[in-house]
Amino acid sequence: MIEIQSVSHRIGQAQILTDVSLRLERGGVIALAGPNGAGKSTLLSLIARLQPLQQGQIRVDDMQLGQCDDRALARKLAILPQQVNASSRLTVRDLVGFGRYPHHRGRPTAGDRARVEAALAQFDLGPLADRQLETLSGGQRQRAFVAMSYVQDTDFLLLDEPLNNLDLAAARSLMAQLRQLADDQGRTVVIVLHDINYATAYADRIVVLKGGRVVADGAPAETVTAAMLEQVFGTAAPVHSVGGRPVVLV
Amino acid sequence: MARATLIALLALLALVCASLLAGVAGLDARALLTSGEGWELIRDSRLPRTLAALLTGAALAVAGQIMQLIAQNRFVEPMTAGTGQSAVLGILLTSVLLPGAALPVKMALAALTALAGSLGFFAITRRLPPTQPLLVPLVGLVYGGVIGAATAYAAFQADMLQYLEIWLGGEFSGTMRGRYELLWLAGLAALASYLVADQLSILGLGEAVSLNLGLNYRQVVLAGLVVIALVSGLTVVTVGMIPFVGLVVPNLVSRVAGDNLRRSLPVTALAGAALVLAADLAGRLLIHPFEIPAATVIGILGAAVFLWMLYGRGSHAA
Ligand SMILES: Nc1ncnc2c1ncn2[C@@H]1O[C@H](COP(=O)(O)OP(=O)(O)OP(=O)(O)O)[C@@H](O)[C@H]1O
Numbered sequence A: 001m002i003e004i005q006s007v008s009h010r011i012g013q014a015q016i017l018t019d020v021s022l023r024l025e026r027g028g029v030i031a032l033a034g035p036n037g038a039g040k041s042t043l044l045s046l047i048a049r050l051q052p053l054q055q056g057q058i059r060v061d062d063m064q065l066g067q068c069d070d071r072a073l074a075r076k077l078a079i080l081p082q083q084v085n086a087s088s089r090l091t092v093r094d095l096v097g098f099g100r101y102p103h104h105r106g107r108p109t110a111g112d113r114a115r116v117e118a119a120l121a122q123f124d125l126g127p128l129a130d131r132q133l134e135t136l137s138g139g140q141r142q143r144a145f146v147a148m149s150y151v152q153d154t155d156f157l158l159l160d161e162p163l164n165n166l167d168l169a170a171a172r173s174l175m176a177q178l179r180q181l182a183d184d185q186g187r188t189v190v191i192v193l194h195d196i197n198y199a200t201a202y203a204d205r206i207v208v209l210k211g212g213r214v215v216a217d218g219a220p221a222e223t224v225t226a227a228m229l230e231q232v233f234g235t236a237a238p239v240h241s242v243g244g245r246p247v248v249l250v
Numbered sequence B: 001m002a003r004a005t006l007i008a009l010l011a012l013l014a015l016v017c018a019s020l021l022a023g024v025a026g027l028d029a030r031a032l033l034t035s036g037e038g039w040e041l042i043r044d045s046r047l048p049r050t051l052a053a054l055l056t057g058a059a060l061a062v063a064g065q066i067m068q069l070i071a072q073n074r075f076v077e078p079m080t081a082g083t084g085q086s087a088v089l090g091i092l093l094t095s096v097l098l099p100g101a102a103l104p105v106k107m108a109l110a111a112l113t114a115l116a117g118s119l120g121f122f123a124i125t126r127r128l129p130p131t132q133p134l135l136v137p138l139v140g141l142v143y144g145g146v147i148g149a150a151t152a153y154a155a156f157q158a159d160m161l162q163y164l165e166i167w168l169g170g171e172f173s174g175t176m177r178g179r180y181e182l183l184w185l186a187g188l189a190a191l192a193s194y195l196v197a198d199q200l201s202i203l204g205l206g207e208a209v210s211l212n213l214g215l216n217y218r219q220v221v222l223a224g225l226v227v228i229a230l231v232s233g234l235t236v237v238t239v240g241m242i243p244f245v246g247l248v249v250p251n252l253v254s255r256v257a258g259d260n261l262r263r264s265l266p267v268t269a270l271a272g273a274a275l276v277l278a279a280d281l282a283g284r285l286l287i288h289p290f291e292i293p294a295a296t297v298i299g300i301l302g303a304a305v306f307l308w309m310l311y312g313r314g315s316h317a318a
């Protein structure tokens, strides 16, 4: 379980997050939505200790952020940031291999290698395995980074807009795999999504941020309404119910 | 890959032989190897000179690679970003304030100022927008220039300008047994960085990815900066500043061997060693019996390669 208690965050004079409290139970896919600049990436980076906490507390299971061992946390929680350095001449296989680093600390075992090969296959990266990152297309590169987070094999997986640059098939296949991780292995996936329809189709719960505050939180059928979209995004998009779940017409 | 390494090794071996045989004292190969005088010459002068060039080249190339990973920018290296200039400033200050200090003391202080210099460089360039990769080396040049100017002013005041030239223009003509051994430490520092090759490769993916993988980011960066400072301090004290090795070698090697340091770092070290030895050899032969400093030869060569990197097909290398 991830427990966020009254977290606030400022950058300079700007208040980025205000008194955010959330309990993210173990097991399930939780979508984080909200307009650009709402504070979604900031919240994720605080949970993943990429930035120091200024106010409030975050616990990941029994680990208190700021007081726990970085390496131990890296085996429990993985994050894929929104922006990653892509101008590397690492091969896809090397990159995905580094996802196992928290487990082997530089001495990969046969088991680690097998995991990497399996992830390469699972994310359709087999034919690209020996290509260097800077020679890949945006979506191929994104898949490689997702595979790296995946292979880290953590209970908690935080993904910041992983569908960026992915084509329809890759996006659906990634969401289905995340769904499977949650259902079959009890993993917790927190994922920032801009396309609400992916959230309603694959997530158990949607948390909506606006202006650094949580403004809606609940099952997709309850949260995603035309009124919410109007209030949060300021756009009048009609919402229809298709097969029992809300679909936003764009 | 393996074949490329083999070819590089053979080329290096040929260079070493040539370097042992070539020199002002006009002995032909046979006389050199059969007379006692020849062996003495090799032991006291040619071998030290050869080893010094190899160690300097390997260490500078590795230090450049580490600096590029920390900066996440392929266009920086210690000698053109203020670290080398800071080392010179350190030696100058030591010479003025502690004139009797032993060489290891000078070296330690040079390494300390080099460390301070690179910390300053990273403190400044951290704030630069990542969308403008060329700003980083540019700021580095200006920063190094400012430190260099301050050093020149201090040297002028202390009436030590003639020494400044020795530290600024790296060359190996004065290398002899007993006067180059500190460079083994620089070589050792470079070698030690291979132990953390994985951590350094991860560093190149940025702070967020490093933290995510449980790396102690600050600690690894600091370790890298210490290696850079040691290499800069030691090489500047013993042979003087040699620019561009740390810039050009890691860039060229990365094109062939990629960015996984476990594979590429040994190639980088070998290529750096070969480049500096070749430059020293060329400097000895081109206008024989006079010599061109290795730093000058590399400066010309390196500048040309750097421009090619910027404008040629390497323009996406940022
Ligand atoms: N380094 C910074 N300096 C100043 N302001 C910042 C900085 N980083 C983020 N911000 C501001 O913090 C706010 C929240 O940013 P954040 O990246 O968390 O938003 P987000 O919800 O992820 O948006 P997006 O959907 O565009 O990714 C934004 O208003 C942004 O301008």
Ligand SMILES: [Mg+2]
Pocket (backbone or CB within 6 Å): A040, A041, A042, A082, A160
């Ligand atoms: Mg964001």
